[in-house]
Amino acid sequence: MELKEKLEILADAAKYDASCASSGTTKRDSRAGGLGSTEGSGICHAYAPDGRCISLLKILLTNVCAFDCAYCVNRASSNVRRARFTVEEVVQLTLDFYRRNAIEGLFLSSGIIRSPDWTMEQMVRVARSLREDHGFRGYIHLKTIPDADPALVEEAGRHADRLSINIELPLAASLKALAPEKDLPRIRRAMAALRLRIDGARDEARSARRVAAPRFAPAGQSTQMIVGADASDDATILGTATDLYAGYRMRRVYYSAYSPVPDASGALPPIAPPLVREHRLYQADWLLRFYGFSREEIVAGGTGGMLDLELDPKTAWALKHRADFPVDLNTAPRERLLRVPGLGAKTVERLLSARRLSAIRTMDLARLRVALAKVLPFVVTADHRPRGLEAPGLRGLLLPRTDFARAARPAQLSLF
Numbered sequence: 001m002e003l004k005e006k007l008e009i010l011a012d013a014a015k016y017d018a019s020c021a022s023s024g025t026t027k028r029d030s031r032a033g034g035l036g037s038t039e040g041s042g043i044c045h046a047y048a049p050d051g052r053c054i055s056l057l058k059i060l061l062t063n064v065c066a067f068d069c070a071y072c073v074n075r076a077s078s079n080v081r082r083a084r085f086t087v088e089e090v091v092q093l094t095l096d097f098y099r100r101n102a103i104e105g106l107f108l109s110s111g112i113i114r115s116p117d118w119t120m121e122q123m124v125r126v127a128r129s130l131r132e133d134h135g136f137r138g139y140i141h142l143k144t145i146p147d148a149d150p151a152l153v154e155e156a157g158r159h160a161d162r163l164s165i166n167i168e169l170p171l172a173a174s175l176k177a178l179a180p181e182k183d184l185p186r187i188r189r190a191m192a193a194l195r196l197r198i199d200g201a202r203d204e205a206r207s208a209r210r211v212a213a214p215r216f217a218p219a220g221q222s223t224q225m226i227v228g229a230d231a232s233d234d235a236t237i238l239g240t241a242t243d244l245y246a247g248y249r250m251r252r253v254y255y256s257a258y259s260p261v262p263d264a265s266g267a268l269p270p271i272a273p274p275l276v277r278e279h280r281l282y283q284a285d286w287l288l289r290f291y292g293f294s295r296e297e298i299v300a301g302g303t304g305g306m307l308d309l310e311l312d313p314k315t316a317w318a319l320k321h322r323a324d325f326p327v328d329l330n331t332a333p334r335e336r337l338l339r340v341p342g343l344g345a346k347t348v349e350r351l352l353s354a355r356r357l358s359a360i361r362t363m364d365l366a367r368l369r370v371a372l373a374k375v376l377p378f379v380v381t382a383d384h385r386p387r388g389l390e391a392p393g394l395r396g397l398l399l400p401r402t403d404f405a406r407a408a409r410p411a412q413l414s415l416f
Contacts, residue, residue, distance in 0.1 A: 001083060003089060003093075005083070006083045006084075006085055006089070007059070007093065009063065009081050009082075009083040010059045010060045010061075010062070010063060010085060011058065011059050013060050013063040013073065013074055013080075014058045014059050014060045014107070014109060015058075016072075016073065016256055017058065017107070017109050017143065017224065017256075033135060034135030034136065034137045055103055055104040055105075056103055056104055056105050056106060056107040056139065056141065057093065057094055057097050057102075057103045057105070057106050057107065058107040059085070059090070059093075059106075059107075059108065059109075060074075060108075060109050060110050060111065061084070061085055061090065061108060061109070061110035061111075061119070061122055061123060061126070062082070062083065062084035062085065062110055062111050062113055063080065063082055063083060063084075063111050064082050064084060064111050064113050065111030065112050065113070066111075066112045066113065066114075066181075067111075067112050067179065067181045067182070068179075068180075068181070069168075069178060069179035069181070069182065070177075070179065070229075071168075071169075071178055071179070071226055071229040071258055072179075074111050084113075087122055087125045087126050087129065088129075090106075090108065090126045091126055091129045091130055091133075091134065094106045094130060094136070094138075095130075095134060095136070098136075098138060103138075104138060104139050105138040105139025105140055105141070105161075106126075106130070106138070106139070106140050106141070107141045108123055108126060108127075108140070108141070108142055108143065109142075109143035110122070110123060112145065116145040116146075116147040116148045117147075117148055117149050117152060119145060119148075120144065120145050120148035120149070120152045120153070120156070121152055123142055123143075123156070124142075124152055124155050124156050124159070127140050127142060127156065127159035127160055128155070128159055130159075131159045139161050139162075139219075140160045140161055140162075141160060141161060141162045141163075141164065141219075142156050142159075142160040142162075142163055142164075143163075143164050143165075143166070144156055144163050144164065144165050144190075144194070145165075146165055146182075146186050146187045146189075146190035147186070147190075150193065153190075153193075153194065153197075154197070154216075156217075157194075157197060157198075157201075157216040157217040158214065158215065158216060161217065161218060161219040162217055162219035162220060162221065162222060162251070163194060163217045163221050164221055164222040164223055164224070165187060165190050165191050165194065165221065165223060166187075166223055166224045166225075167184070167187055167188075167223045167224070167225055167240070167244065168182060168184075168187070168224075168225070168226060169184075169225065169226055169229060169230055169232070170225060170230075170232045170236050170237050170239075170240035171184075171230065171232055171236065172184040172185065174229070174230035174231075174232065177230075178229060178230065188248075191221065191223070191244075191248045192247075192248060194217075194221050194248075195248045195249055197216055197217075198216060198217050198220055198221060198249075199249070200216075201214065201215065201216035201217070201218075219251065220249065220250075220251035221248070221249075221250060221251060222250060222251050222252040222253070223244060223250055223252075223253055223254070224253070224254040224255075224256055225237060225240065225241070225253060225254070225255055225256070226258050227255050227256060227257055227258060227274070227277060227278055227281060228257060228258040228274050228277065229258040233304070233305035233306050234277075234280075234281065234284070234299060234302065234305060234306045234307045235295065235299040235305035235306075236305070237255070237281060238281070238284055238285070238288065238295045238298060238299065239295055241253040241285060241288065242288060242295050245288070245289065253285060255278050255281045255282060255285070256278070257274035257275050257277065257278035258274060273309065276309050277307070277309065280307040280308070280309060280312070280313060281307070283312050283313050283314075284298045284307060284313045287313055287314060290345055291314070291338045291339070291345070292335055292338060292339075293313075293314075293317070293339075297317060298313050298317065300317065300320060301313050301314075301315075301316030301317035301319070301320055302316060310399055310400075311395075311398060311399065312341070314339070314341050315341040315342075315374065315398055317339075318339070318340075318378060319394065319395055319398070322389055322390060324336075324339070325340075325377075325378045325379075325386075325389060326377075326378055326379050326380045326385070326386050326389060327339075327340050327378060327379050327380065328379070328380040329351055329355070329360045329365075329379050329380065329381050330355050330359050330360050330380075330381070330382065334348060334352060337351065337352070340375060340378050340379055341374050341375065341378055341398075342370050342371045342374035342375035342378075343370060343375060347368055347370055350368060351364075351368070359381075359382035360381050360382060361381050361382045361383045361384075362376070362381050362383055362384050364381075365381070373397070373398075374398060377389060377394060377397070377398070
């Protein structure tokens with residue numbers, strides 16, 4: 001098979017793996033020798049509509065897999081075209097794309113071939129060759145395998161900036177039913193071991209004085225959950241994410257939308273639009289990590305353990321807690337400002353700085369390019385006090401102007 005044909009197959013097969021660019025890693029560049037860098041000149045960033053950075057060459061080593069996970073397009077029983085890169089081909093593709101300024105680095109995952117150890121060894125060989133044979137200083141993200149030998153994971157961490165182990169599904173029962181070869185407790189043990197090793201490397205780096213401590217996955221670890229393959233509601237998914245952030249110091253939890261198969265008549269079961277639900281979960285995840293919201297508060301904005309699909313989670317929460325508003329932008333503390341719909345963390349910091357000099361007025365919000373239609377119903381400024389905060393029609397005024405039903409229609413292609 002020609003290399004171009006392999007690339008078409010294995011890049012397409014990797015599209016279900018969520019990834020990010022080189023956030024959180026150490027600063028490296030090639031001015032003193034080598035090739036590539038993790039930031040700055042020579043990096044071409046591209047972002048998907050949902051905010052994910054896609055400036056990595058994201059491919060699978062192979063889409064051949066011995067496992068038969070029901071939710072995976074590359075499962076053993078799936079009738080898809082198969083291909084497999086050699087280690088040398090992945091290395092050369094990465095270098096060629098980087099030299100063309102098309103990518104920032106490499107995101108490499110793989111189906112399980114022969115055994116977890118053999119597959120992990122092949123991915124480690126790619127990273128080792130890039131670093132040691134070619135002096136590559138760009139970003140490398142490797143998907144690790146829970147059952148792989150710890151020595152292989154150790155070497156992977158020495159070469160990669162970020163490692164990740166997919167939790168796959170939020171519930172052990174769901175994973176057992178849909179992916180019988182995988183075991184959630186085993187996955188969590190592997191995550192815990194990875195966290196301890198990352199923490200140990202950071203402690204060594206802090207205590208090192210004259211001699212640099214060996215690096216180990218300086219950008220930490222991340223994971224991915226599939227949304228919609230089982231009956232888990234958003235409350236369960238966000239609860240699992242909260243546990244992963246607290247227990248494993250996860251850098252990111254990624255959510256991957258899943259679409260079920262149509263029945264014999266061609267109809268889909270009654271489900272939330274998969275991409276819209278994925279987007280709301282990312283917004284909720286942001287509130288968990290940076291805005292001081294608890295899972296219970298976020299889920300309370302929806303009904304039945306599910307997020308409101310028509311409104312972003314912060315606006316949905318505010319409409320159900322109208323007694324907490326309006327918020328005075330000139331006197332309220334940072335924590336309350338962060339809960340105002342339409343105000344992001346950076347905007348809040350700018351408002352706190354600006355109000356030290358003069359009172360905040362509506363025109364100041366306009367200069368900061370906030371969405372006035374979303375913000376003004378919930379705030380007080382020097383020249384504005386909202387009316388109708390308790391009016392039942394406020395929700396309708398806050399709905400996006402686009403036709404939601406039309407916007408929600410596009411869906412991820414079926415994994416079957």
